[in-house]
Amino acid sequence: MxxxxxxxxxxxxxxxxxxxxxxxxxxxxxxxxxxxxDFEDYYQEVxxxxxxxxxxxxxxxxxxxxxxxxxxxVCLTLLKKRKNNHQYFASDALPEEATEESHAFSDESLNQxxxxxxxxxxxxxxxxxxxxxxxxxxxIADIIGTNANNIxxxxxxxxxxxxxxxxxxxx
Numbered sequence: 001m002x003x004x005x006x007x008x009x010x011x012x013x014x015x016x017x018x019x020x021x022x023x024x025x026x027x028x029x030x031x032x033x034x035x036x037x038d039f040e041d042y043y044q045e046v047x048x049x050x051x052x053x054x055x056x057x058x059x060x061x062x063x064x065x066x067x068x069x070x071x072x073x074v075c076l077t078l079l080k081k082r083k084n085n086h087q088y089f090a091s092d093a094l095p096e097e098a099t100e101e102s103h104a105f106s107d108e109s110l111n112q113x114x115x116x117x118x119x120x121x122x123x124x125x126x127x128x129x130x131x132x133x134x135x136x137x138x139x140i141a142d143i144i145g146t147n148a149n150n151i152x153x154x155x156x157x158x159x160x161x162x163x164x165x166x167x168x169x170x171x
Contacts, residue, residue, distance in 0.1 A: 017063065024067055025043060029075060031125045046074045061142055076122055112166065
């Protein structure tokens with residue numbers, strides 16, 4: 001059983017080290033899920049893994065870069081597990097109750113963008129999300145685990161694919 005001090009430390013850590021980056025986590029989790037329930041599961045797992053791995057942060061990059069990397073890795077791992085377990089859901093219905101994160105699925109134009117992003121490969125999803133967050137090519141490369149020279153070309157190709165998908169929906 002956790003002591004009050006451990007609970008406080010955990011709460012303080014969440015408030016100071018996770019909550020300021022919640023938008024990052026939400027965007028990444030949203031790109032890898034199709035329902036509110038899955039989104040909430042992914043979000044919770046990302047937060048847990050950030051907390052568990054906090055002692056491994058070596059300060060060789062920004063904390064935000066660390067959060068991105070963990071978020072992407074957790075989402076990719078969960079996605080792979082679901083595919084391997086064939087856990088597909090027939091319904092993408094959202095629960096009735098509204099939580100702070102439930103607004104992640106409420107904007108229709110944003111939903112169209114996320115639907116287009118979900119048609120990309122798993123790694124390309126991460127790249128475009130980081131690009132949309134205005135991360136530098138070097139930061140994207142660090143987070144994804146590749147070199148910066150490939151990022152520019154990759155982003156241009158991704159943007160072309162997204163444009164084709166979105167134009168197909170609009171027309």
